[in-house]
Amino acid sequence: MKKAVKFLDPDYIAIDPTYRCDLACSFCFMARSALRKPAGKELPLAAWRKFIDTLSARPREFYIAGGEPGLREDLPELIAHIKKGGHRCLITTNGGALDTASAEKLLKAGLDEITVSLHGGPGLHDESVGRAGAFAKAAAVCAFINSSPLKGTKKLTFWCAINAANHARLYETYKVFKTLKPDHIAFNHLDFITEADRSAAAALFKKELGRPLNLKTSQSLAAGISVKKLAAEIKKIKARKDPSVRFDLDLSGAGMKRWYDPAVKFEKKGFCLGQWNGIWIGPNGDIVSCQPLGHVMGNIMKGDWRAAYNGPAYRKFRELLVKQGGFLPTCSRCGRTSYSSAAAVP
Numbered sequence: 001m002k003k004a005v006k007f008l009d010p011d012y013i014a015i016d017p018t019y020r021c022d023l024a025c026s027f028c029f030m031a032r033s034a035l036r037k038p039a040g041k042e043l044p045l046a047a048w049r050k051f052i053d054t055l056s057a058r059p060r061e062f063y064i065a066g067g068e069p070g071l072r073e074d075l076p077e078l079i080a081h082i083k084k085g086g087h088r089c090l091i092t093t094n095g096g097a098l099d100t101a102s103a104e105k106l107l108k109a110g111l112d113e114i115t116v117s118l119h120g121g122p123g124l125h126d127e128s129v130g131r132a133g134a135f136a137k138a139a140a141v142c143a144f145i146n147s148s149p150l151k152g153t154k155k156l157t158f159w160c161a162i163n164a165a166n167h168a169r170l171y172e173t174y175k176v177f178k179t180l181k182p183d184h185i186a187f188n189h190l191d192f193i194t195e196a197d198r199s200a201a202a203a204l205f206k207k208e209l210g211r212p213l214n215l216k217t218s219q220s221l222a223a224g225i226s227v228k229k230l231a232a233e234i235k236k237i238k239a240r241k242d243p244s245v246r247f248d249l250d251l252s253g254a255g256m257k258r259w260y261d262p263a264v265k266f267e268k269k270g271f272c273l274g275q276w277n278g279i280w281i282g283p284n285g286d287i288v289s290c291q292p293l294g295h296v297m298g299n300i301m302k303g304d305w306r307a308a309y310n311g312p313a314y315r316k317f318r319e320l321l322v323k324q325g326g327f328l329p330t331c332s333r334c335g336r337t338s339y340s341s342a343a344a345v346p
Contacts, residue, residue, distance in 0.1 A: 007306075007310060008276060008277075008309060008310055009057075009306075010060070010277055010278050010279040010309070011060055011061060011277045011278065012060065012061045012063065012274070012277060012278035012279070013055060013060055013061065013062045013063070013087075013278070013279055013281070014062075014063045014064075014065065014278060014279070014280040014281065014291075015048070015062065015063070015064050015065075015078075015281050016064075016065055016066050016067060016069075016280070016281065016282050016283055016291065017042065017043070017048065017064065017066065017067075017069055017072045017075070017078065017283055018042055018066050018067040018068070018069065018071055018072050018283050019040060019066055019067040019282070019283055020066070020067050020068065020071050021066065021067050021068040021071075021094075022068055022071065022094070022096050022097050022131070023068070023094050023096055023129040023130060023131055023134060024129065024130035024131070025117075025119070025128060025129050025130070025161075026128065026130070026163070026165075026221075027128075027161055027163045027190060027191075027192075027221050029191050029218075029291070029292050030067070030291070031216075032193070032215065032216035032217075032218045033214075033215065033216075033291065033292065033293075033294045040283060040284060041283065041284040042072075042283040042284065043283065043284060043285050043301070045074045045077055045078060047285065047300075047301065048078055048081070049078075049081050051281070051285075051300050051305065052081055052082055052085055052087075053085070054304075054305070054306075055085065055087070056085045056086075059085075059086045059087050059088065060087050060088070061087070061088050061090070062082045062087050062088065062089045062090070063090050063091075063092070064078070064079070064089065064090070064091040064092070065091070065092040065291075066092075066283075067283070068093060068094055068096065068097050069091055069092070069093060070093050070094075070095075070096070070097030070098045070102065071097045075091075075102075075106065076102075076105040076106055076108070076109040077109070079091070079106060079109040079110065079111050080109040080110060083109065083110035083111075088112050089110070089111055089112050089113075090111075090112060090113040090114070090115060091106070091111060091113075091114055091115065092115040092116075092117065092159065093114065093115070093116060093117070094116070094117045094129065094134070094138065095116045095117075095118075095134075095137060095138030095139075095141045095142065096129075096131065096134050096137055096138060098141045099137075099140075099141065100140070100141065100144045103141050103144055103145055103148075104144075104148065104150065107145065107148055107150035107151065107154065108150060111154060112154055112155070113154060113155040113156075113157060114145060114154070114155070114156055114157070115157040115158075115159050115186075116138055116141075116142060116156070116157070116158055116159065116182075117158075117159050117160075117161070118135065118138060118158050118159070118160055118177065119160050119161055119163065119165075119166055119173075120135075120160075120165070120166045120169065120172075120173045120176070121135065121169075121172065121173060121176040122135040122136060122139075122176075123135075124165060124166055124169060124173065125138075127165060128163065128165050128166065139180055142156060142180050142181075142182070143180070146180075146181050155183045155184060156181075156182045156183050156184075157182060157183060157184040157185070157186060158177050158180070158182045158184070158185045158186065159186050159188065160173060160177070160185065160186065160187050160188065161188050161190065161191070162187060162188060162189050162190050162225075162230065163190055163221065163225070164221070164222075164223065164224040164225050167225050167226070167229060167230040167233065168226060168229040168230070168233065169233070170187065170230065170233035170234065170237065171233045171236040171237055174187075174237045174240075174245070178242075182244070183244060184244050184245075184246070185242075185244055185245045185246070186245075186246050186247075186248060187234075187237075187245070187246070187247050187248070188247075188248045188335045189247070189248065189249060189251065189256075189259060189333075189335045190221060190222060190225065190259075190260070190333070190335075191292065191333060191334055191335055192218040192219055192221045192222055192262075192333050193215065193216070193217055193218050193219065193330050193333065194217065194219040194262045194332075194333070195217045195219060195262075196262075196265065196329075197265075197329040197330050197332055197333075198213070198215060198216075198217050198329075198330060200329040201213050201215070201328045201329045201330040202215075204320065204324070204328065204329075208316070208320045208323075209316060209317065209320065211295075213330075214294065215293065215294070215330060219262035222260050222261075222262055225260050227253075227256045227257050227260050230256060230260075231253050231256055234247065248335045248336070249335055259333060265332070266332045266333055267325075267327075267332060268326075268327055268331070268332060269326075270326055270327075271321065271322075271326035271327070272290075272321060272326060272327055272331060274290060274336075275289060275290075275314075275317070275318055275321060276318070279305075279309055281300060282296075284299070285299045285300040285301040285302075286298070286299050287299060287300065287305060287308050287309060287314075289317060290336075292330075292334055292336075293328070293330065293331075295317060297309075297311070297313040297314045297317060298311065298313065298314070
């Protein structure tokens with residue numbers, strides 16, 4: 001008698017309606033991914049609505065990012081359709097493509113949480129993202145959201161990537177952020193890929209999956225980061241005992257030294273549960289393992305997406321993750337917390 005195969009039905013739905021972006025962050029992981037293509041195809045709103053309707057059996061968590069999702073003029077309509085299905089919806093934006101009118105439309109659509117990517121005070125942020133006035137524009141949108149009667153219980157979160165430019169000014173950054181009155185502040189350790197990890201993962205892809213790994217090395221991003229200075233800044237922030245602040249990951253001093261040294265093999269414990277309880281969809285409908293890795297395993301426009309999500313290509317990828325202990329080598333310095341600290345697969 002054959003053993004019954006468990007049908008995976010994701011709780012978390014990540015949608016990237018566009019990979020276009022109006023900024024040029026030096027540390028953006030999309031810049032080293034094979035996913036971003038100039039003038040790539042983007043599914044129309046009708047296709048997204050059809051996909052969302054297949055997920056109406058129960059409430060789920062939707063995450064909309066990109067690229068910059070604010071560049072899609074139909075973003076409010078997309079959010080409204082998600083909320084119509086009884087789901088929770090969060091977007092990640094740099095705020096640059098929004099203004100008070102578009103922000104109001106998002107609130108009216110029923111958005112539950114807005115995560116704004118900010119990486120320092122006015123001058124520091126503008127330098128980091130390659131656009132003068134970027135901080136001021138994002139700050140104005142945040143001020144409007146906080147003052148709007150439509151905000152209600154909606155959350156405003158700031159997402160800050162620790163990098164060479166801001167790591168020694170993180171406490172100053174924290175103080176600037178607090179003046180903008182976010183509900184939460186998330187400081188995320190720099191996401192980068194070492195040459196050793198990329199080479200090891202490429203060998204696994206070739207041997208186990210029979211496919212190339214289209215991912216660039218990015219260990220040069222860690223150059224110039226003083227762990228001593230960074231640790232001192234984090235210590236000052238933690239001394240405030242601010243419950244609105246979190247660090248992803250919350251590394252010890254020794255952990256930070258290992259994280260920011262490309263010569264060190266950094267290994268995390270647990271499993272990336274995002275491959276078992278989440279699904280990530282690119283602008284053209286591609287089902288990808290995650291945005292940083294960009295491993296394509298089907299398309300929602302080609303038959304029932306559930307067949308691909310539970311199909312042989314995805315199953316083979318999950319088996320590779322299990323064989324590797326829960327993460328690929330290129331996952332070692334990914335700060336996303338969509339995984340369990342316990343070594344167990346559901």
